Amino acid sequence: MNVPLRHAAASAGLTIVDCDIHPAYRTPQDLHPFLPARWREHMTTFGEHLRQGLSGQLAWPRMMAAGMRLDSFPEQGPPGSDLKLMQTQHLDPNGVEYGMLMQLSRGGMEERNLDFAAALSGAVNDWQLEAFVKPEPRLRAGIVVPQEDAAFAVSEIERRADDRRFAQILISPRSSDPLGHRRYWPIYEAAQRCDRPIALHVQGFSGGHASTPSGWPTYYLQEHYAATTGMQNTLTSLVFEGVFERFPGLKVVLIEGGFAWAPALAWRMDKHWERMRQEVPHVKRPPSEYVREHCWFTTQPIEEPETPAHLADIIGWIGWDRLMFSTDYPHWDFDDPQHVFKFQPTEEQKQKIFRDNAKALYGLQ
Amino acid sequence: MTRRETRQVVARASDVKPGTARVVTVKGRDIGIFNLDGEFFALANRCPHAGGPLCQGRIVALVQSDGPGHYRLARQQEFLRCPWHGWEFDIRTGQSWCDPNSTRARQFAITVEPGAQLVKGPYVAETFPVSVEEDYLVIDLAG
Numbered sequence: 001m002n003v004p005l006r007h008a009a010a011s012a013g014l015t016i017v018d019c020d021i022h023p024a025y026r027t028p029q030d031l032h033p034f035l036p037a038r039w040r041e042h043m044t045t046f047g048e049h050l051r052q053g054l055s056g057q058l059a060w061p062r063m064m065a066a067g068m069r070l071d072s073f074p075e076q077g078p079p080g081s082d083l084k085l086m087q088t089q090h091l092d093p094n095g096v097e098y099g100m101l102m103q104l105s106r107g108g109m110e111e112r113n114l115d116f117a118a119a120l121s122g123a124v125n126d127w128q129l130e131a132f133v134k135p136e137p138r139l140r141a142g143i144v145v146p147q148e149d150a151a152f153a154v155s156e157i158e159r160r161a162d163d164r165r166f167a168q169i170l171i172s173p174r175s176s177d178p179l180g181h182r183r184y185w186p187i188y189e190a191a192q193r194c195d196r197p198i199a200l201h202v203q204g205f206s207g208g209h210a211s212t213p214s215g216w217p218t219y220y221l222q223e224h225y226a227a228t229t230g231m232q233n234t235l236t237s238l239v240f241e242g243v244f245e246r247f248p249g250l251k252v253v254l255i256e257g258g259f260a261w262a263p264a265l266a267w268r269m270d271k272h273w274e275r276m277r278q279e280v281p282h283v284k285r286p287p288s289e290y291v292r293e294h295c296w297f298t299t300q301p302i303e304e305p306e307t308p309a310h311l312a313d314i315i316g317w318i319g320w321d322r323l324m325f326s327t328d329y330p331h332w333d334f335d336d337p338q339h340v341f342k343f344q345p346t347e348e349q350k351q352k353i354f355r356d357n358a359k360a361l362y363g364l365q
Numbered sequence: 366m367t368r369r370e371t372r373q374v375v376a377r378a379s380d381v382k383p384g385t386a387r388v389v390t391v392k393g394r395d396i397g398i399f400n401l402d403g404e405f406f407a408l409a410n411r412c413p414h415a416g417g418p419l420c421q422g423r424i425v426a427l428v429q430s431d432g433p434g435h436y437r438l439a440r441q442q443e444f445l446r447c448p449w450h451g452w453e454f455d456i457r458t459g460q461s462w463c464d465p466n467s468t469r470a471r472q473f474a475i476t477v478e479p480g481a482q483l484v485k486g487p488y489v490a491e492t493f494p495v496s497v498e499e500d501y502l503v504i505d506l507a508g
Contacts (some may be wrong), residue, residue, distance in 0.1 A: 070423070071421055334449070338415075
């Protein structure tokens with residue numbers, strides 16, 4: 001019943017760039033063709049070394065159906081593993097012109113064994129092309145790299161740099177140290193040199209830290225907001241360590257961490273920077289300027305103020321050119337392009353958020 | 366169109382067992398039929414929140430609590446949870462649990478009628494053969 005309506009909307013011109021789509025392996029063995037024999041053997045014998053309490057469990061608590069839309073389970077494999085279903089359920093009816101793949105697990109960013117992490121990284125990047133981008137050219141891969149091995153990460157980024165099917169570089173915002181730390185700087189230098197944004201998606205696998213600064217949460221509702229504070233910590237680290245000063249061409253996309261908090265955080269940082277900047281003399285400009293110049297935010301899960309129009313004010317403070325639409329398909333809390341805004345953006349505002357900002361950032365035609 | 370022509374036989378009553386649901390198409394509309402212990406209800410298969418296929422969701426209870434450490438299940442199997450965003454609706458009324466004041470799933474009148482009655486009347490559209498021995502579910506699109 002919904003489908004005909006959706007096709008009408010898509011043909012009416014509401015095409016979108018979806019900045020957060022999660023692919024999945026049908027089985028872990030899907031990676032085998034892309035792994036050297038030595039690491040296939042390792043994976044089969046020892047498995048991955050995820051830093052979480054219970055091996056083989058979800059790394060996060062989830063409300064329903066493993067965090068997925070109940071209707072997104074294919075006949076075989078987990079949600080996101082069946083390209084045909086992704087096309088018929090999401091890409092086609094929602095008028096997706098380009099979709100950014102967010103591959104978070106088994107890409108090495110969570111793996112302590114750095115040699116295995118490097119093998120996983122290469123494999124997952126090949127796999128994204130073969131399983132999704134080649135058969136569906138609307139999709140764009142991310143260069144997934146293990147941030148804890150910056151030297152390898154740089155080599156993998158450079159190896160993929162000429163292939164524009166890789167739109168950005170994925171590292172985990174839940175890294176061993178806050179991401180502004182100098183151990184990660186070679187990755188930012190490579191990103192700047194290769195003209196790719198750094199994509200930081202919340203709930204990337206843990207670097208061994210609890211998801212909140214005060215320990216593990218009890219309920220999923222708590223965990224959901226830990227993503228927001230985690231993003232704030234990451235952003236303040238990038239600002240005050242001087243990453244944006246050191247890499248003036250660096251672009252960072254903060255994905256699924258909310259955005260309404262960004263203006264308030266920037267105000268606070270500016271206020272304290274004015275008074276205490278002797279501590280960080282390398283931070284030469286008000287923090288809000290770095291955020292405004294270097295950061296992009298995705299929309300899902302969008303904030304819904306009691307007075308819907310207040311969100312337009314907040315977006316205005318961030319910049320209408322800095323917010324990019326995302327669905328988070330196939331997760332249960334995905335945002336639907338036709339229902340996401342509870343206020344009426346102008347046509348120009350809609351085009352920017354649904355499509356043009358992402359096209360400009362990622363160099364899409 | 367007279368009121369009676371909006372009615373349509375959609376299933377044998379015995380086809381929708383207690384505690385289960387079935388989605389049928391009536392004049393191009395997808396409608397979910399629910400059997401709550403022998404009482405039948407019908408809701409549009411479209412979530413008023415974001416348009417999801419509501420009636421393909423799980424049939425659940427309400428979890429209620431008097432305070433931390435205490436909980437109980439109430440109104441077991443009387444709520445429908447949308448498969449997309451998890452909004453819950455009272456199957457009996459279509460009322461939203463998340464936003465009861467302004468959100469309601471579209472409800473249709475549904476009745477159980479004996480086949481013997483249906484074969485007499487010329488005003489009810491049939492989607493499959495009706496026999497006099499059985500009971501049938503009739504949805505009224507105007508209801």
